[in-house]
Amino acid sequence: MNPETPKHLNTFEGVVREVKRPLAMHQYPDDLRTVLVMGFTDQMIEHHEATLLLIRSGKVGSAFALARSIFESAYRGLWVNFCAEHAELKQFEKDDKLPIKFNDMALAIDQKYNGDGFFEDFKNRAWPALCSDTHTGMLQLGRRFNEHKVEPTCTDGQIYQVTTTMTTCIIMLAGRFLAVQNHAECKDIDALVTAYGPLAESGGSDPGVVYGA
Numbered sequence: 001m002n003p004e005t006p007k008h009l010n011t012f013e014g015v016v017r018e019v020k021r022p023l024a025m026h027q028y029p030d031d032l033r034t035v036l037v038m039g040f041t042d043q044m045i046e047h048h049e050a051t052l053l054l055i056r057s058g059k060v061g062s063a064f065a066l067a068r069s070i071f072e073s074a075y076r077g078l079w080v081n082f083c084a085e086h087a088e089l090k091q092f093e094k095d096d097k098l099p100i101k102f103n104d105m106a107l108a109i110d111q112k113y114n115g116d117g118f119f120e121d122f123k124n125r126a127w128p129a130l131c132s133d134t135h136t137g138m139l140q141l142g143r144r145f146n147e148h149k150v151e152p153t154c155t156d157g158q159i160y161q162v163t164t165t166m167t168t169c170i171i172m173l174a175g176r177f178l179a180v181q182n183h184a185e186c187k188d189i190d191a192l193v194t195a196y197g198p199l200a201e202s203g204g205s206d207p208g209v210v211y212g213a
Contacts, residue, residue, distance in 0.1 A: 001156060002156050004156070005159055005160070006056070008159075009052050009055060009056065009159075012052070012163050012167045012196065013052055015167055015171070015196050016045060016049070016167065016170055018188075018189075019171060019174045019189055019192070020045065022174075022178060022183070022185035022189065023174060023177075025183075026183055028181065032086075032089050033080060033089055036077075036080045036092075037077050037080055037173070037177050040073045040074075040076055040080070040173065041077060041170070041173055041174055041177060043069075043073060044070045044073045044074065044166075044170050045170060047066045047069055047070050047166075048070060048166055048167065050063075050066060051066050051067070051070075051162075051166060052163075054066075055159060055163070060143075060154040060159065061133075061140060061143065061152060061154070063162070064140065064154075064162055065133055065134050065136075067130050067133060067134070067162050067165065067166055068130035068131060068134040069134070070166045070170070071127070071130055071165065071166070071169050072102075073173075074169035074170070074172055075102065075105055075106060075109065075119070075123065076105070078109045078113070078119070078172065079098070079100065079105045079108060079109055080092075081177055082112050082113065082176065082180055083105075083108045083112045084100075088100070102123070102127075103120075106119045113176065126165055130165075133162075143158075164196075168193060171192045171193050171196070175189035175190045175193070
């Protein structure tokens, strides 16, 4: 791990702290929609904190395996936050299964949030790599070997990609949640995407600079 990578991890740890601060400032209603989104957000933050601990301990493969859960929770949370009908939320509560396919969820999120294809593109670029890491596919397996030696070979660039993607997911959901709750701090959280998310990587123009792109 080069000297810049720990600085990067510290930066993204600080970004998530900045997200948690406005979330903790308010009282929220206890309706099902709000409770579900808060649950998704809290679980994502816990996974993010665990991922940083694992990377700092040299357990990068295990850290990467958590990335898909953060990504999927962001899309679930965004859909529940503003797209789902109340009957669909009740069905989820009863069956523990969302009544919509992931591809359709991305399309619905783009439509409701005026994403102009961002969320579908984000999903298409990141999802195959996320699944490979979670299910011990060829991407995960390929990083277990250094020529003929069984030893991890993950690069600093790969760490940067994964942690950027995970952090972006948390920023997106937290910002849209606060917006639906009519809290002005949503603008401060939205600004973090430009500063630290994939848009920062491209000077603010290309949302495609994400894990798996």
